Amino acid sequence: MGSLPYGDVENSLRALAGRAEGFGRFAMGGLHGPLYFVTNLSDDGPGSLREGCRRKEPLWIVFEVSGGRGHDVDGIQIKPKSRHIWIDRCSLSDFDDGLIDITRQSTDITVSRCYFSRHDKTMLIGADPSHVEDRCIRVTIHHCFFDGTRQRHPRLRFGKVHLYNNYTRNWGIYAVCASVESQIYSQCNIYEAGQKKKTFEYYTEKAADKPEAKSGVIISEGDLFLNGAQACLLTEVGDDHVFHPSAYYPTWTMEATSDSLKDVLRICTGWQSIARPADLMVAT
Template identity: 50%
Template sequence: MAGQAEGFGRHAIGGLHGNVYHVTTLGGTHDRSSIYNDGPGSLRDGCRQQEPLWIVFDVSGTLRLASGLRVSSYKTIDGRGQRIVLSGKGLLLRECEHVILCNLEVEGGRGHDADAVQIKPGSRHVWVDRCGLRDFADGLLDVTCGSTDVTVSRCRFWAHDKAVLIGASSAHVGDRRIRVTIHHCFFDGTRQRQPRVRFARVHLYNNYTRNWGIYTVCASVESQIISQSNIYEAGDKKRVFTHMPEQAADKDRSCSGRIRSEGDMFLNGAQEYTGNDDAETAEDSPWDFEVRVCYQPCSVQPASMALKELLECRTGWQPVPLPEDVS
C-alpha cells in the first residue's frame, strides 16, 4: 500500500519501515484503561508510540472513543480484513507526518469540535483511503492550519451537513501552502463542503456527488480548484460550484477563489457555472496552479455512467482481506 497513493499525498509511507502492531482489543467497560481504549493491545496504545508501526486488527467491531484518538507520525492504520467502526470521537492527526488510514468507518461523533478525521496543525504526507465517514457533530474531514500534501481516495461521505473543509478561515494565511487531492470518492447527500476551500490548491477528479443540499464545491479566499472528470447529479438544488469572497488577514480587500471544470458530467439539471462571483477581484488572483506539472501520473478516467456505478458500490469500507505480507 505504501507508495501507491496518487496526487499530493503520494509520498505518504505510513509505518512502512516499522513493525506490525496487532490490535487485540476494542476496549470495554471493566476498568478505566479499557473505557479510554488505551491499554496494551489497543489502537490508542499503538497510535501513541513514536516508532513507525503498521497497525492491523485481530478483532472486528465498534471502538467507542471517549476522547479523540491522536495519531503520531509514521503510522498506518490498516482496517483490511476486519470491520472496524470508530464512534463517539474521531481521529486527530496533529503535527504529524507520513500517516495512512485505510478501510475504516468513523461515525456518530458528538461534542465540541468533533470531526471524523482532523488533519491539523502542520501535518503532511497523509493518505486517507477507502474510509466511510458519516454523522459527526462538526465536519467529516478537515485539512487546516498549514497541513499539506494530503490525498483522500475511494472514501464515502454521507448522512452529514459539512463534509470536507480545506483551510480554516481567512485569518489563517499560512494555509496558502495547503495542497490536497480528492479522487474516486462518493459524496452521497451531504449538504455542503464537497469541499469548501480557502487558500489551498485542490485537485478533484473522478468523484461522484449527488443530491447536495446547498452547493458542492466552494472556492473561497484565493483558493484554486481543478474539477476534472467528476460526476455531479443534482437533486432539488442545481448549482454545483459557488464562490464566497473573504478578506485574507494580510490583504486590504476581499476576494474569492477560482474553479476550473474539465470533463465533468452534470446530471439532472446540475448547473456547471464556474465563473467568479467576485469579478472585481478575479484578475488580482492569477491562475498559477497546473495539476499536470504538480504530479504525474494519475489515473483520471473519463466521467461516465459506468464510473458512477462503480463509485456507488466501491467506496468507503470494503470487505477486502489483509495481505499475507502485512499480517
C-alpha cells in the same frame, strides 16, 4: 464496468504502501511498520486515533470501531503541519459537522476511494481566513462518492485542490466551494443535483494580511453535470489563474465520466475487507 486505481493490490494491505496518487503520493503507509488498531472513539489515550497519529514510526492505522450518529466524535482533523498523508477507503456517515478538517499548514494529502453520506459539513480545507500560513496546503481528492451530503465537497481556503473522478449527488447547499485565494481544479467529476442545482459556490473573505476580500477560483475540465446541475463558473477567470496538476505530479489514474464510473464509485468506495499481512505486527 470500469475499475478503481490500485485494483491490482486490492487483496494485500501492505502492497498498498507507496501507491497513493496526487499530492499525497509520497505517503508510504506502514510499508515497514506495524498495524495500529483504533479500538475506541476517545479523543486521546490508548486505542484512540490521536494516539496512533502521534507515533513517529510508520504505521497502518486500522479502525476496529465505527463512528457516526449517536457517537460523540468530530470526524478526522489533520493539524498542525502534517505532511504526506493518504486517507483511503473510509466510510463516514451521519456526522453533523467537520467530517474531515485539513488545517494549520497540513499539506501534500490525498483522499481517495472514500464514501461520505448523510451529514452536513463534509470536508473543510483551511479553517479560517486569518490562517494565512495555509497558503501552502495542497490536497488531491479522487474516486470518492459524496452521497446526499449537504455541503463542503470540499470547501477550500487559500490552498490548491485537485478533484478528479469523484461522484457527488444530491447535495443540500452546494457541491464545491472556493473561498479566499483558493484554487480548485475540477476534472472529470460527476455532479448530479437533487433539489439544489448550484454546483460551485464562491465565498468572499479577507485574508488577515491583505487589504481586500477575495473569493477563490474553480476550473472545470471534463466534468459531467446531471439533473439540472449548474456549474456557475466565473466567466472572467482564465486557466492562468488556477494551477494545473501536471505542474506538481506527472500522472494520475483518470477516466472520462460515464455510467460505468458511477457504478464503480457507488459499489467500490468506502471500507473494504482487506487481508492483513501474514507477518502481522501490532503496535502497542
